[in-house]
Amino acid sequence: MTIAYLPGPPDDVPLYEPWAGEPEVLAEAAEAGRRAAAWIRSLPAPPAPRPVGTWLAVALPGAVESATGSLDPAQCDRMGPDGRLIEGNGGMDAGTASTLAIVPCVLSDVDWLTPDQHLRLMAVASVVTGIARLLADDPGTAILHGQVTRMCATLDHATRPDHPGLASEFEQEI
Incomplete structure (x- = not known):
């Protein structure tokens, strides 16, 4: 294998230049994350205090806000100086990623929420993780x-306010 280095010191080459519209897209994602976190916080508390209730009220919405507020396209997949691939994270730290990754496992303990709310929580975790992965990959x-804008629209749809008295179109057809 041959490794060719570019001439000049590494400081001559800009590491990252923002994409057109990047600030607006990142602001949109951060706002969608704040709305999603607010929806999570609005979910009913457990009938009796338990650790998973605190996780749902504090840790999960905090992770959603942290992930969407810290998105960074400069943290994308790239080649290191030694020619090895450095996997990017799109700006999402490992602790936040871990909190979002355990959502499907924790939902069995969140038995006071409806199946619809469970599904919407999984969608939130998936979409937020997906936005960071999209930014890391390309x-x-x-x-x-x-793509980020469409993911934010999906996040907004998943976290739309609950309307308990209204049946969905699907339920009306049945």
Whole structure:
């Protein structure tokens, strides 16, 4: 294997230049994350205090806000100086990723919520993780082609306010 180095010191090459529209897309994602966190906080508390209730009221919405508020396309997959791939994280730290990853496992303990709320919580964790992964894998495509914007729309749909008295179109058809 041959390794060729570019001429000049590494300081001559800019490490990252923002994409057109990047600040607006990141602001949109942060706002969608704040709305999602507010929805999670609005979910009913358990009938009796328990640790999973605190996790749902504090840790999960905090992770959603942290992940969407710290998105960073500069933290994308890249080659290191030694030629090895450095896997990016899109700006989401490992602790936040871990909190979002355990959502499907924790839902069995959140038995006071409805199956619809369980599904929507899984959607939130998946979408937020997906936005960071999109930015890590290919930030240009994710930003310029509206993928992050579409993911934010999905996040908003999953966290729309609950309307307990209204049946969904699907339930009305049955």
